[in-house]
Structures are given as C-alpha cells and as structure tokens.
Amino acid sequence: MATGHAQIGELARAEQLARSITEPTLTVRALAGVATALADVGQLARARRVVVAAEKVARAITDPESQAAGLAEVATALARTGEYADAIQIALDITDPESQNQALADVATALAQAGEYASAEQIAECIANPDAQARTWVNMATTLLQAGKPTKAARLLGAALSTGDWTRLPLSTFADVSPNAIRAIADATASTGDDWIRAN
16 A cells, blocks of 8 residues: 555655555555555655665564564665665675575675666575576566667676576567577477476
8 A cells, every 4th residue: 555655656645554554564564565666756865764674673573484474575765766785785785595686686686776786696696596686687688678778788698597496487578589589499309398388
C-alpha cells in the first residue's frame, strides 16, 4: 500500500504509511520502496534519509534470516539512490547466502545501469550462486546493449553461459546480441534435450 502511494506521486503519504507499519520486515520493505520511488523522481536527499531509517529497522530485527532479507532490501534501495559504497558494504556483510546473492545482484545491476560497468562486474563476481551470477551477467548484458555496447554485452553473455545453468537463461537477450548465437544454442539443445526450449 505504501509503495502504491509512492508510485502515484503521493510520496509524503507513502512515507507516513511506511513508518506506521508495526511489523519490522514489512516496514523495511515499504521504506525501501518509498526510498526507491523518491530516487526515481530525483529526491535523492530525502530518499537517503528514508533508506537510513529502513536500515535502522532492519538491523533491529532479531531473526537472522529476516534481518538478512531486510538488509538486502536496504542494499538495493541504497544502490538505487546512488549510494553505491554503502550498498556494496551492506550487501557484502549479509550472512544469509540467498539474501546476499540477491543484494549483490541488485547492486551490480544498478551499477551497470548507472554506467559503472567495471564496478558492476566486480560485484557480480562476488555472487556465490552460479545461476544467480549468470542471471546477473544477462541483466548487465541487457543494460550494455541498451547503452550501445554490444561487444561488452556479448562478453558478459559468454560469462553467463560458462557460469550457470544455461538452459535457464533467456533466449531474447542472446538473440539481440547475435542471431548466430541462437543457432549455436539450438544445435547444442538438440543434442542435450529440449528442456531449455520448454523453459523459455
């Protein structure tokens, strides 16, 4: 509900609603969403204040898994507000592997979208789960394509193919880089089964 208000521009009301939520995990999620919405409309200083409040709530959560999930939300919101150093530090400090992988993937994607490609690659390299890392390479490749950098995008797609389960990666991004890649993948799929085709 709080983020819904943010999306229609009622940012003050959205922040008020987020702060009124009594369940800490939901409070963190709502505040992170409001901070992201504020950043999207250029209210960066206010967004940073909101995400600082979200971090304070997240760190007070006593359940380790819930705290990790909350800190992942905070790291993502910090990256969206341009606070990359803080976002990276929080993501690296998360102890739950799944939450950390998600936070690192979000931070890497945000860095790529901001044109910080080298930093984005460094963060993506820290993702421990191969499939999560491969998906992040693909997301970053999509960003590079949109920025007119097909050669770099192709390199990241190559990394994705060699890192995770390539049968779970989206065909569309590979097609955007090179139609020949789809033909090569189709040949490989024919010899290994059609699981990837069904998945896509």
